[in-house]
Amino acid sequence: MPQDPLKERHEHGILKFPEGFLWGAATSAYQVEGNNTNADWEEFKSAGKACDQYNLYEQDFKLAKQLNHNAHRLSIEWSRIEPKEGEFNQAEIGHYVKELKLLKSLNMTVMLTLWHFTLPKWVADKGGWENRKTPFYFERFVKKIVPEISDYVDLWITLNEPGVYVYESYIERVWPGAKKSWFGQIKTFLNLVSAHKRVYKYLHSQFSAGPLRSKASKPVGIANNILSFESFHKHSLREQIAVWANDLFVNHLFYILTKNTHDFLGINYYFHVRFKDSKLMPQPKDITGQIHDISDLGWEIYPEGIFEVLTDLADDIPIYITECGIASTNDDRRNRFLISYLQEVARAIKSGVNVRGFFYWSLIDNFEWHLGFDPKFGLIEVDYETEKRHIKPSALVYTDIIQNNGIPHALLRFIGHTVQAEEVLEKRQKEIEKELSSVKR
Ligand code: BGC
Numbered sequence: 001m002p003q004d005p006l007k008e009r010h011e012h013g014i015l016k017f018p019e020g021f022l023w024g025a026a027t028s029a030y031q032v033e034g035n036n037t038n039a040d041w042e043e044f045k046s047a048g049k050a051c052d053q054y055n056l057y058e059q060d061f062k063l064a065k066q067l068n069h070n071a072h073r074l075s076i077e078w079s080r081i082e083p084k085e086g087e088f089n090q091a092e093i094g095h096y097v098k099e100l101k102l103l104k105s106l107n108m109t110v111m112l113t114l115w116h117f118t119l120p121k122w123v124a125d126k127g128g129w130e131n132r133k134t135p136f137y138f139e140r141f142v143k144k145i146v147p148e149i150s151d152y153v154d155l156w157i158t159l160n161e162p163g164v165y166v167y168e169s170y171i172e173r174v175w176p177g178a179k180k181s182w183f184g185q186i187k188t189f190l191n192l193v194s195a196h197k198r199v200y201k202y203l204h205s206q207f208s209a210g211p212l213r214s215k216a217s218k219p220v221g222i223a224n225n226i227l228s229f230e231s232f233h234k235h236s237l238r239e240q241i242a243v244w245a246n247d248l249f250v251n252h253l254f255y256i257l258t259k260n261t262h263d264f265l266g267i268n269y270y271f272h273v274r275f276k277d278s279k280l281m282p283q284p285k286d287i288t289g290q291i292h293d294i295s296d297l298g299w300e301i302y303p304e305g306i307f308e309v310l311t312d313l314a315d316d317i318p319i320y321i322t323e324c325g326i327a328s329t330n331d332d333r334r335n336r337f338l339i340s341y342l343q344e345v346a347r348a349i350k351s352g353v354n355v356r357g358f359f360y361w362s363l364i365d366n367f368e369w370h371l372g373f374d375p376k377f378g379l380i381e382v383d384y385e386t387e388k389r390h391i392k393p394s395a396l397v398y399t400d401i402i403q404n405n406g407i408p409h410a411l412l413r414f415i416g417h418t419v420q421a422e423e424v425l426e427k428r429q430k431e432i433e434k435e436l437s438s439v440k441r
Contacts, residue, residue, distance in 0.1 A: 075160070135195035220262070226269055227270075
C-alpha cells in the first residue's frame, strides 16, 4: 500500500543532538546512600537510610544502563571517607572504587562531584565553610581520594552550587549551620571560591606534571545553579536593572571570581524568576495575564529559560547540563518536561552553543534536603519501606530520546497536540519496554 507521504515525514523526523552527546542522570551521595552518620545533616534533618544506594548501587547503575544512559553523575561523601580529622577510612575508599569501577565496566562516562552540600561533623564543628581553614581541609581530602579513584572518573566537579548553599544556610536559613550573618555569608562564599581554585590547580598539576601525568587529563568544572530572570514590563528600567544585577550576582559572580579555572561549565537549571517593579513576583504570571504551569514545589515550568541561560553563558568552553528536572507525582508532566526542555537545549545547540551532555535530576526519587522525601524528582520510583525500585514511564521516554540521540517527531507532536498525547506515548512506551525486556539485566 502506498504510504501517506505526510505521515512518512512525521515518523522519520528526529531533532538530532551532536554525536557523542552524554545522556544520563545525576544523584548526590547524602541524598541517596543512607546511613551517613558522620555528616552534619544527620543531627539537623537525617536522611536515615534514604534509598539505601550504598548497598543497592549495583542494581541502580544497572537500571541506568538498561535505560540506555551512557553517563552518570554522582558524588562521594566526605564524611564517610574522613569521619575524623585526618583519619581516612580505607574501607570506604574501597567502596567508592567498587562503585566507580562498576560504572566504567558498564561503559558509562563518569562525572564525579567531590562536594555536594554535606560536611563531616568535625568540619561543621569547626565552623564549616566559614572557617578559612576549610578549603585546606577539603583539598587534603581531595588529595587523598583522587589518586585512588582517578582511573574511573572522566569529568570532575569540584563543588555543587556554592550560591545555593549560601542562600539556604544564610538567607532562607533552612540548612545546617543556618544563621543570619552577612559576614559569615561572604566568608563562606569566598572560601568556596578558594576551595574550587585550589582543587582545580591540584587536579591539573597532577595530570600535567605530577604522579598522574601518564593518564589522560580529565576536565574540571563546577555545577552551578543558573536562573533565568525576566522583567514583567519589557521596557521598565527598574525591572531591567533588577534582572541585570541578579544575573550578575547569581549566575556570573562565582565564574568571575574563579576565572580561568573551568574546563567546562556545569549548569543546573531549575528556576525562572520574574521581576515586577524590582520585586520578585510570587505568581508565574506574564504580561498577557497567562499563569504558567508549576511543579509540585511551585517552581515555574519554563523551557525557554534553559535556552536563555545557555545562550547567555556560552563561552569557548563546553557546557554540560549537570542537573535539570521536575518534582512531580504526575509522571505525564515529567514526559512533557523532558521533551520541551530538551527541545530548547537542541535549539541552543543549533544556535551554536557547545552543549555536550544532559544529566536529568534525578535517577531515583530521593531525599530533597529540608523538604524530606515528598518531592519526587526521579525517573525511577523508590518505595522507602521496601527500597524496591519501579521504572516510571517518563524514564522510557528519556530512553527513547537517548536511543535516537534526539527527540523523535512523535514525541515533539506529543507536546503540541494533547489529543494525541496518550496514544503516542503509550505506543512509544510499549515499543521501548519490549526492547528493554530483551536486554539482560
Ligand atoms: C541540588 C540537588 C537538589 C536539586 C533539586 C539542586 O539544587 O544540587 O541536591 O536535590 O537541586 O532541588
